[in-house]
Amino acid sequence: MDRFNSSQAGSMLLQALPVRVGMDMATAAVWSAIAVLLTTVVVAAKTMMAKRSAAAAAKLPLPPVVSGVSLIIPVISRGPRAVVEELYGKLGSVFTVGFLGMKTTFLIGSESLDSFFTRPDAEVHQAKTYRNLTVPIFGKGVMYDVDVATRAEQFAASFEALRPTKLRSNAVAMVREAEEFFAKWGDQGTVDLKHELHLVILTTASRIILGKEVRETMLDDFASSFHELMNNGTHIVSLFFPNLPIPRHRRRDAASARVRGILARAIKLRRASGRVEDDMLQRYLETKYRDGRPMSDDEIIGLLTAMVVAGHKTMATNVTWTGAFLLANPNHLAAAVDEQRCLIARHGADRVVDYAALTEMDTLHCCIKEALRVYPPVPLLLRSVRKGFTVRTREGKEYEVPEGHTLVCYTALNNRLGHVYRDPGEYDPERFGPERNEDKVAGKFSFTSFGAGRHTCLGAAYAFLQMKAVWSHLLRNFELELISPFPELEVNNPTPGPRGKVMVSYKRRKLSS
Numbered sequence: 001m002d003r004f005n006s007s008q009a010g011s012m013l014l015q016a017l018p019v020r021v022g023m024d025m026a027t028a029a030v031w032s033a034i035a036v037l038l039t040t041v042v043v044a045a046k047t048m049m050a051k052r053s054a055a056a057a058a059k060l061p062l063p064p065v066v067s068g069v070s071l072i073i074p075v076i077s078r079g080p081r082a083v084v085e086e087l088y089g090k091l092g093s094v095f096t097v098g099f100l101g102m103k104t105t106f107l108i109g110s111e112s113l114d115s116f117f118t119r120p121d122a123e124v125h126q127a128k129t130y131r132n133l134t135v136p137i138f139g140k141g142v143m144y145d146v147d148v149a150t151r152a153e154q155f156a157a158s159f160e161a162l163r164p165t166k167l168r169s170n171a172v173a174m175v176r177e178a179e180e181f182f183a184k185w186g187d188q189g190t191v192d193l194k195h196e197l198h199l200v201i202l203t204t205a206s207r208i209i210l211g212k213e214v215r216e217t218m219l220d221d222f223a224s225s226f227h228e229l230m231n232n233g234t235h236i237v238s239l240f241f242p243n244l245p246i247p248r249h250r251r252r253d254a255a256s257a258r259v260r261g262i263l264a265r266a267i268k269l270r271r272a273s274g275r276v277e278d279d280m281l282q283r284y285l286e287t288k289y290r291d292g293r294p295m296s297d298d299e300i301i302g303l304l305t306a307m308v309v310a311g312h313k314t315m316a317t318n319v320t321w322t323g324a325f326l327l328a329n330p331n332h333l334a335a336a337v338d339e340q341r342c343l344i345a346r347h348g349a350d351r352v353v354d355y356a357a358l359t360e361m362d363t364l365h366c367c368i369k370e371a372l373r374v375y376p377p378v379p380l381l382l383r384s385v386r387k388g389f390t391v392r393t394r395e396g397k398e399y400e401v402p403e404g405h406t407l408v409c410y411t412a413l414n415n416r417l418g419h420v421y422r423d424p425g426e427y428d429p430e431r432f433g434p435e436r437n438e439d440k441v442a443g444k445f446s447f448t449s450f451g452a453g454r455h456t457c458l459g460a461a462y463a464f465l466q467m468k469a470v471w472s473h474l475l476r477n478f479e480l481e482l483i484s485p486f487p488e489l490e491v492n493n494p495t496p497g498p499r500g501k502v503m504v505s506y507k508r509r510k511l512s513s
């Protein structure tokens with residue numbers, strides 16, 4: 001292309017020169033010769049430069065490689081994070097794991113992650129790696145099963161329903177749902193907090209995302225089918241072999257059919273009622289693609305499922321970890337309770353907690369964010385390389401990452417780097433306070449629990465509001481105590497949460513200023 005442009009420029013020069021100087025044939029011949037010479041020199045120089053830069057690129061080494069087979073036993077015995085951390089210590093912030101002919105390159109730390117988060121999909125592709133897991137759950141024709149442009153339109157419709165103006169009304173619904181849900185608890189008792197929090201998050205999502213029809217008439221059916229879908233559809237095996245004929249996948253597919261049936265009924269009811277509601281279902285019903293085509297029912301069902309999946313396990317997991325950490329750390333619990341006391345003193349005990357009040361809860365915000373840092377609900381982000389690129393490591397080395405590699409942003413380690421976070425293994429919400437701001441000062445990809453860049457989470461603001469609505473209600477209305485051991489992390493799950501039950505005892509109280 002460059003060569004073509006240079007020749008073209010040369011011939012244009014040849015055509016233009018005689019006219020400009022208005023000369024005789026001899027002079028024109030001299031100028032023509034000069035032009036040919038110049039063109040030849042330019043073309044030769046460009047070709048040489050192109051060859052040199054290709055040679056330079058070719059000379060860049062590939063990242064150091066380690067055999068995946070040698071990691072199987074360490075991963076099983078010590079867990080993936082410990083193993084990746086050890087490789088990071090030995091090989092630096094960029095390295096490749098080779099396994100069964102696949103090459104997976106880990107990019108650790110803010111300095112190495114730029115290409116992962118900012119390159120266009122044509123070069124660093126997101127969908128391919130997530131398709132296996134999501135198509136059996138969301139169905140075909142949505143999210144990672146469509147081209148980038150269609151997905152962008154589908155996300156734009158979803159984002160419309162998550163805008164700050166919408167979040168104001170969502171916040172009221174979130175607080176109301178929390179009040180109604182916990183009103184069912186007695187004056188004192190013992191509960192599995194994990195189970196309860198999963199339910200309250202799902203109940204609220206069913207109101208704000210799926211709408212009144214599901215919330216009021218089909219919630220139990222939806223909750224049990226959705227639970228079955230998530231339990232069976234998100235195993236690590238499904239990420240690699242989504243259609244393996246195993247009982248787990250048969251249960252997943254049956255649950256998926258039930259969820260689809262429920263959502264199809266909700267759409268029908270909404271259409272028949274002629275009502276216009278303030279929820280995500282309404283948003284999709286009113287959406288038209290750029291070419292004027294409305295969304296099909298199948299697409300709406302797929303997107304509604306996708307939004308509940310994207311938000312439910314992630315938020316439910318994180319509110320549970322937040323609870324476990326607060327109940328295991330009395331000083332941070334006391335700080336979060338004090339903040340609620342101050343807000344009650346400032347606004348009065350009777351003022352309903354609304355969007356403005358939730359956004360004032362900075363201490364609680366940091367407690368939630370710190371749980372997201374320590375145990376990110378999505379610990380592993382994936383991409384595939386379609387066009388090779390150069391990466392510069394924190395240690396100052398340069399590598400070529402070639403086409404065909406899978407890329408990993410391993411948030412579980414990225415969020416715990418010692419040069420970014422002080423005592424990274426400690427639960428310390430104050431690290432996000434204005435004095436320390438540890439994630440901000442260390443580079444823009446230091447905290448990747450919501451991803452970053454091109455595909456950053458669309459629901460982060462929604463998620464913080466929802467999680468604060470739940471915890472501000474609990475802090476104001478209950479004294480809680482963790483009575484089971486501090487939970488361990490689930491294994492073999494791409495979105496791991498706390499393993500087993502998280503038992504707490506509660507006693508009702510009315511917090512005052």
Ligand code: HEM
Nearest residue numbers: 307310311314315377378381449450451455457458459463
């Ligand atoms: C604590 C809660 C949440 C966490 C930890 C979380 C985490 C993430 C992460 C890590 C990504 C980036 C994936 C990648 O780069 O490959 C992401 C993307 C996304 N999230 Fe969330 N999420 C949460 C809540 C939500 C909620 C409540 C919604 C919607 C209701 C949502 C909708 C989305 C969507 C649509 C994307 C895709 C964005 C894109 O690819 O352009 N998330 N989320």
